[in-house]
Amino acid sequence: MKGRRGGERPLRVTHAPVNTAGIPWDNVHALRRRGIDARLVVFERYKLHPEADGEIRRPDNVVARQAVQAAALARLLPRTDVFHFYFGLTLVPKRAQFPILRATRRKSVFHFLGSDIRGKSPEQLAYAQRADARIVGSYDAIRWVPDAEVIPPGVNLTALTPIPPASDDEPVFVHAPSSRTRKGTEHFVRACEELGVELEIVEGLHHEEARRRYERADVVLDQLNAGWYGMLAIEAMALGKPVVTFLRDEAARRTEEAFDTRVPIVRADKENLVEALRPLAESAAERRRIGAESRAYVERVHDLERVADRLLALYARL
Numbered sequence: 065m066k067g068r069r070g071g072e073r074p075l076r077v078t079h080a081p082v083n084t085a086g087i088p089w090d091n092v093h094a095l096r097r098r099g100i101d102a103r104l105v106v107f108e109r110y111k112l113h114p115e116a117d118g119e120i121r122r123p124d125n126v127v128a129r130q131a132v133q134a135a136a137l138a139r140l141l142p143r144t145d146v147f148h149f150y151f152g153l154t155l156v157p158k159r160a161q162f163p164i165l166r167a168t169r170r171k172s173v174f175h176f177l178g179s180d181i182r183g184k185s186p187e188q189l190a191y192a193q194r195a196d197a198r199i200v201g202s203y204d205a206i207r208w209v210p211d212a213e214v215i216p217p218g219v220n221l222t223a224l225t226p227i228p229p230a231s232d233d234e235p236v237f238v239h240a241p242s243s244r245t246r247k248g249t250e251h252f253v254r255a256c257e258e259l260g261v262e263l264e265i266v267e268g269l270h271h272e273e274a275r276r277r278y279e280r281a282d283v284v285l286d287q288l289n290a291g292w293y294g295m296l297a298i299e300a301m302a303l304g305k306p307v308v309t310f311l312r313d314e315a316a317r318r319t320e321e322a323f324d325t326r327v328p329i330v331r332a333d334k335e336n337l338v339e340a341l342r343p344l345a346e347s348a349a350e351r352r353r354i355g356a357e358s359r360a361y362v363e364r365v366h367d368l369e370r371v372a373d374r375l376l377a378l379y380a381r382l
Contacts, residue, residue, distance in 0.1 A: 075379060076101040078144040081120065082110075082151050084177050085295050086271070087217050089115040091148075094218065094372035105140065107153075112271055120155075130156070137164070146379055147172045149195070151180045162194040171382040175199040177217075178294070181208040196382045203322070204292035204315035213378055214322065217295060218371030219302050219362065226304030226359050227279050229351035235282035235344070240266040240274055240296055248288030248310075248334065255337045259345045281305055282351055283344050288334055291315065297329070298366050301358035306344055306351050308332050323365050328357035 077100055079088045088104050095102040103117040120136045122129045137155045140147075147155070147170060154161040165172050174195040181189060182205070189209060192198050198212035206212055229235065237256055241247035249265070256263035263285075266277045278284060284300035286293055286309035297307045308330045316327045332340035343350050364370075 074099050074101045075146065076144050077103075077146045077148055077379065078140050079104045079148045079150065080140075080155055081105060081107045081149070081153050083113045083116055084110075084151055085217075086113040086115065087177065087295070088148075088150055088175075089113065090218060090220065090368055091371065091375065092117075093220075094368045095375065097369075098372055098376060100376070101143075105136070105155075134160075137161075141168055141170065144170060146170070146382065148175060149173065150175045151177055152191070158191055158194060171196045171379075173197045173199060173378070173382075176205065176209060176212070177201060178205060178290075178292075181205060182290075184208060197378055199378070202292045202315060203318035204290075204312050206318075213374075215371060215374045215378070216365050217298065218366050218368035219295075219298055220368050221302060221363060224299060224302040226302070226355075228304045229282040229306065229348065229355050231348045231352070233348065235261060235348070235351060236280065237261055237263045237283045237285055237341075237344075238266060238277055238281035239263060239285040240277070241287075246287070246289055251288055251334050251337055252285045255341055258338055259341055261341075261345045275299060278305065279303055283308065283341075285309075288332065288337070293329060298362060301328070302362045302366070304355040304359045306330055306354035306358060308340060308344070319365070325361055325364050326357075328354055328361050330354065 077095060079092050083089050083104060083106050092102045092104045105118040106116040107120050107122060109116055109119055120133060122132050133156050172195040174192045192209055198209050199215050200206050200209055200212040201217050203214055206214055239249060239252050241249045253263060266274050278300050284305045284307045286297045286307055288310045291310060291312040292315055293309050297309055300307050310333050311329060311331050319327055330340055
């Protein structure tokens with residue numbers, strides 16, 4: 065697959081059919097800045113991330129729904145070279161989607177975002193082999209799709225100006241759990257109580273309001289269970305905040321090798337949490353040092369413009 069070259073038309077890419085965490089929309093805009101004819105089409109606009117170029121309004125009736133989805137695919141086929149699918153979903157059932165794409169000589173990508181593959185068996189994920197390529201967002205997630213390409217999610221750094229942690233002796237720790245159980249919230253609460261530091265728990269807020277809370281944070285507490293970090297941690301690091309989370313050692317090692325950098329996240333688990341937080345609670349200089357390293361790391365690994373380069377390189381190999 066080729067993009068614009070000489071008098072050729074630009075590569076045409078349709079991202080679909082969800083806008084999970086805003087990642088597809090960000091990718092589409094990054095590709096457009098490179099001259100790619102990219103669009104996002106979704107089944108429904110999410111409350112927190114309603115952005116999309118088009119919505120396929122599906123009726124409740126199963127037969128009518130399939131007809132609507134098939135009509136949408138028929139409209140998109142003449143204007144698409146690559147279909148970039150997210151979250152293991154396709155525009156029509158997979159048993160029809162991939163024969164249609166092969167017959168029309170269209171290429172396809174499955175882009176997995178984490179919870180769509182985590183803990184699933186190879187048999188449950190065998191359908192991923194029907195696409196021409198697979199993407200995961202980390203070297204933690206690659207253990208479920210071993211032949212996938214790792215392209216970490218990107219953020220628009222021009223919209224995230226670093227706000228270093230304050231230099232006073234009363235730091236504010238912020239934790240924003242989507243699920244208290246999955247994120248280990250009770251352990252963060254106990255550790256902060258033991259250290260005598262202020263903990264602000266952010267829940268149920270729109271993304272932009274939640275980000276304003278992160279801007280005021282001195283330390284961001286992510287999670288203690290998943291083994292890798294998500295978009296909250298990426299945005300917090302881009303803001304120049306130290307982030308505390310549970311990381312799997314092998315995933316961190318492979319990330320550092322692949323991107324020739326050090327992962328600056330403060331690693332913690334339920335057993336060592338208090339001792340991991342103590343230097344951050346006691347030293348403003350340490351908070352600012354790790355915050356600066358965190359911003360530099362995001363610039364190297366998660367800059368949306370670099371993500372666009374990685375996507376274009378993948379499309380070129382299809």
